[in-house]
Amino acid sequence: MELDEVDWKILKILQADGRTALSEIARRLDMGSATIHERANRLESEGYIREYRAVLDPQLLEIDQVAFVRISTEPGRFSEVAERLVEEPDVQEIHEITGDADLQLKVRVSERSELTDLLRRIGAYESVRETSTDVALRNVKEEQALNLSTDR
Structure with a gap:
């Protein structure tokens, strides 16, 4: 599916505030509500919009201890380790990476003991050879929004 300028504008508005009513988007773009509704549905069905959700404040919720964990695995086994890590609720992100390690995780917990x-659990996984952890001291910027400049 080829995105046009209107699609990009819809994505930009919804990314800024997923609660924006489609009628409000239609008003802002000076288009009919039915047209915007159809386009938004198409963007969802094609996978451009994966989900709508609230962005919670980890400090207020006291889930603000962040660490980045690099994992080295037995050769060829990083995918199965990654699939097992999906089940760990404190792991927010899992990336297969290049370099000295095979995987990099972003972890968020309430306390260092967690x-x-x-x-300890990850270290006991079959095929995990080594982990290396960096604990974040301060969050300077954390952004989920994508740069949707319409200059594409």
């Missing part, structure tokens, strides 16, 4: 427990 991080210690998680690292």
Whole structure:
């Protein structure tokens, strides 16, 4: 599916506030509500819009201890380790990477002891050779929004 300028504008508005009513988007873009509704449905069905959700404040919820964990696995086994890591609720992101390690995780916990427990579990996974952990001291920028400049 080829995205046109209107599609990009819809995505930009919804990314900024997923609760924006489609009628409000239609008003902003000076288009009919039915047209915007149809386009938004198409963007969802094609997978451009994966989900709508609230962005919670981890500090207020006291889930603000962040660590980045690099994992080295037995050769050729990183995918099965990654699939097992999906089940760990404190792991927010899992990336297959290049370099000295095979996987990199972003982990968020309430207390350091939870991080210690998680690292102990991961270290016991079959095929995990080594982990290396960096604990974040301060969050300077954390953004989920994509740069949707219409200059594409």
